[in-house]
Amino acid sequence: MHLTDEQQAILSGSQGETMAKVMKTLVMYGDAFEAEEMVAVTSEYNHLVTSFGLGVMAPVYDLMQQLIDAGVMSQQKFSVDPRPLDKNVPKNLLQNLIFNKFMYNKQDFYEGQLKKLGLLHEDAFTCACYMDEVGNKPKKGDILSWAESSAVVYANSVLGARCNRNSGIVDLMGSIVGFVPKFGLLTDEGRKASWIVKIETSKKPEAQLLGSAIGMKVMEDVPYVVGLDKWLGSELTDEACTYLKDFGAATASNGAVGLYHIENLTPEAVESGKELIKSDAKVYVIDDKELKRVKDNYPVIWKDRDAKPKLCFMGCPHMSLQQLKDWTDRVEAGLKAAGNKKVQIPTVFTAPPAVLEEFNKTDYAKRLKETGVITSYICPLMYMNNPLCGKMPVITSSNKLRTYTSARYYTDDEILLQITKGGKN
Ligand code: F3S
DSSP states (O other): OBOOHHHHHHHTTTTOHHHHHHHHHHHHHHHHTTOOBEEEOOOSSEEESOOOOOTTOHHHHHHHHHHHHTTOOOSSOEEEOOOSOOTTSOOOHHHHHIIIIIISTTHHHHHHHHHHHTBSSTTOBOSOTTSTTTOOOOOTTOBOOOOOHHHHHHHHHTSOOBOOOOOTTHHHHHHHHTEEEOOGGGSTGGGSEEEEEEEOOSSOOOHHHHHHHHHHHHTTSOEEEESOHHHHOSSOOHHHHHHHHHHHHHHHHHSOOSOOEETTTSHHHHHHGGGGEEEEEEEEEEOHHHHHHHHHTSOOOOSSTTOOOSEEEEOSSOOOHHHHHHHHHHHHHHHHHHTOSSOSSOEEEEOOHHHHHHHHTSHHHHHHHHTTOEEEOSOHHHHHOSHHHHTSOEEESOHHHHHHSSOEEOOHHHHHHHHHHTTOO
């Protein structure tokens, strides 16, 4: 890899031994992907994926401590993925014990390290850091050193920033040294589409289901989606961005998509149109039948397929302010139609702390509380990733949560029915 004099000097120890090791890690990372050079990270803030103080992550804390002791701080302030714990989310005694005493017993300690390294603010814990209320929204063309897959795909596709699907800790290293290796989604060629996805559905496709279908088909490739603007319009409105947030997270977790283009809508597709498509691109047609096939093929790994759900999680990735408001209306209407006053399954809506703060200023918050729905800032995946919760029958409309845990996927309408009517038709 060609390094500039400045980068070579850092590698040779001009800024100390620890910084040299950080640079060496990034050079090795770039070499593995045949990067020819390093480029400067240009975003105002960074975002880190590792937000949880898991007791078993001792090597991470040692590494963080080495960085802190050597005074090798992040050049950028950063937001972090959601916290794993919230006393408001229902847990039984055993779960409480396991979470606090065994799993996340290093949470406070780790948050202390994050503060020393450059945490943006006390409550900067969310995967949807790009929402206006949170304030970590990169500009078009910015080079990022992020790792959270749902945020990377959003930043690349909707905001037009440039970021690879890095790993945890490498995200911090790029931010510390201020450079990342240039390969993949950082290059013009790497942003070209090798799939044309034609949407031919009879109604607006469910964001999380469509994203899942595309992710599983194209895996890590870049899809160019045609026909979705019919349903989303040609402007990146709040509603379209929310749809693309959920759609993108599903492409990134059910496959490994880091960038998609939506014809007539996302910035690069608007700018360059079909020039973004490689000449040998394959074609994938999605109609109602195909979406049904995808959904019907999701495995159900509950011990008892007919178990009554014990918990419902919505908000993976975290919900926007408008989503919280819309869902308040929907839950109220659903309860009214079902003749119920409260949700029939314990239900948690997750959103960024800053969004919850805004939501709590509106009268929607009181109304939602009256329906029995709980709001929280946690990551449902971190709640579920343990043997105790893994056995619980949990339902969700998040295809990311379905993929990584035993949670069962339902469409938004099906979820609404389950929580307001208790699943009765
Ligand atoms: Fe966000 Fe956790 Fe889902 S980080 S995307 S809420 S798995």
